[in-house]
Amino acid sequence: MTPQPSISRTRPRDLLAVGLAAVLVGNLVIRLFYSSIPSLPLAAGVVLGVLGIAELVGGYVLRGRIERRRGAPPVDPLLAARAVIVAKASAVAGSFVTGLWAGVLTYTLPLAGDVTAAAGDSVTAGIGLVCALLLVGAGLWLEYCCRTPDDPDTDDRPERLR
Structure with a gap:
């Protein structure tokens, strides 16, 4: 019998x-190509915020179903596994995009006082970062x-404090 892979936090x-x-x-990338790209679209960052809000709401609803609050129907294990995969992918992708926006911001923010486009792109990068x-x-x-x-991993306290 082969051991089943476990999903770690x-x-x-x-x-x-x-x-x-x-x-x-x-x-x-922004240092190399900033002079040849159009201004950064505000929607590029806002889309991630909308996805984040949807995941926050979905997490709350899913948690209620897992805990069986107010007679909620049970959660299909496959649905929970898919939600974990989406959660992990979102965290990693969000981390990557956070880094990209921070990289853009570190270049455009110092230029914002002198270059009009950099001022607008700094605002866009700040919103995208958030x-x-x-x-x-x-x-x-x-x-x-x-x-x-x-789940024994739910309690984050050390064993001696449980």
Whole structure:
């Protein structure tokens, strides 16, 4: 019998590593091509915020069903597994995009006083950064919400304090 792979929690250090690598990539790309690209669209960042809000709401609803609040129907295990996959993917993707927006912001913000386009792009990058962080938080929240009440990993206290 082969052991079943287990899905581990998303580690913050992994998200930080992805984000830091993306900061470098984003800053390098924007330095090389900033003069030849059009202004950054505001919708590029806002879309991630909308996805983050949807995941926050979905996590709350799913958590209620897992805990069987107010007679909620049980959650299909396959649905919960899919939600965990979406949560992990959202956290990693949000971390990457957060890094990209931070890389853009580190280049455009110092230029904002002298270049009109950089001022507008700084605002767009700031909004995109906040929305991408919202997606990271929502992904982590959804992952947390998918834990079962009897999951031993749910209690984060050390063994001696339980």
